[in-house]
Amino acid sequence: MTAKQIYIDFYKPIWDEVQMHYNEVQHMKDLEVITDIDLDTILESLKKYLGGDGFYITIEEFDSICFINVVTYFHQDIKELEEYVTTLSKDTLITKENEIEHAIYLSVDSISDQEDIDRLVTLLKEEGIEIEFELRRKSAFERGAGDFHEDLILSVLSAITGKLTEAVFDKVQNKFSARRNLRLHTIDIERLKEYVTHKTSINVNDLKVRSIKTLEAGLTEVILTSRYKDVVVTADQSYKHIDFNVVQKTQTLI
Template sequence: MNSLKMVYVDIYHTKFEDDGIMPKELIHLHAMDVYTNISVAEIIEQLRLCIYHRYGDGLFIKAEEFQTECFLTVEIFFGDDYSSLTDYLSSINLPHKIPKQISKLTNNDVALSVDFMANQEEIKELEVLLKRLGYTSEVYFIERVAFSRGADDYHENVILAFITGAVEALGSRVMHKLIDKFEEHQEVRIHRIDIDHILTYISEETGINKQDLRVGKRVSISNTQTEIIILNRYKNIRVIYDEKNCKLIEYEVRDKTQTMI
């Protein structure tokens, strides 16, 4: 991942039903763009500390991080004072901006997904393991999720793109090594997806500029079908894709605020 990154931040206050458990409304408090060389993991940790200091508990943070940009959503559960968050974000904001770039997969869009990584060290270990197996890879996308309400949770879902190696030969040899390394719930999987075809189709159908669409998390839902999240700052587009027949089956466009409630 590049050290310099544009981070698009949106801060919300979550209102709950009378039972105090089920969310009923998200109020958008603030949006800002931050150009920084601070790692996204460190930014999340500092935002958590700001919310803990002000409210003691109650937060949900999700970062969808690509090579040169990141969409960062912050939910505050127990109040709407976000001044300490914006003070911190302003303090790490650098004056110069980079031109907008597009994060692309390589080698016919063959990528490896692993969920519930604990930290950056695990991701580096995965890259080293792949290199020993003859594959050079780079991190294409990381989804980082932090939650706190009585109990804390933090995890990372990662997608690595293959740069070198006999990509067409990826199969049981690599998967056996990875399955031995990771737990079953981490859902190690290799995807072969025609990304350009999907983005072109979604852009034509929705009217969203193809250059503004990013390919995020993907989840295997059967032996042949994969759920892919296409996203931009405020939209999530859920795509069901048939990898065996290289065919898009269906899609659904939702505001991100709908997926957060």
């Protein structure tokens, strides 16, 4: 694995008087590390140091950066976990130049294991479709019963986008899974990033694509994310009408 810049933030909920519900979370600690350790390994280590129960973890992995948010329900002591994170550090981060423009994206939700991901990539390659991972978003919830799933956004290399016709897309969908819905999106993400940067104080280099959804009436919803903020952007096909809403991640973690 190529080394990535990892940002880890810990939060705790502010409970009501009977400890049944909470409507906000409080930021406890932030850590930063550069590491080439596999993110699945880091996830399992986080779960171990948190005691195996009473937490919610999201990992948003991009090309050279990763956001990890941890909500601890039982106010666990994270001192040993902090010490573990410091052992991961590497000295240098090599960032790759992204000279390829992407306009076509594939998204799929709730993939349960690496075998499914490998199978999807293989099916696309069989049709001559080369992809890059824009996002791997892992979520682990442990409170009584456990739950884990992974969401993907894949970008199609611009040199071969013409190969991804509707017929090819349907063929891959049918072979992959009848239960998981692949979604095909044609959208200028960089244009939306520049628009948000122009309208807000968020640096364009800090914005990563976290979600793409097709809405009714020809609208597309894109969630752009940074370390502490999500920006929900809605655009029409001509980009003449663009709306956005900035949401603090403390709200999305509730």
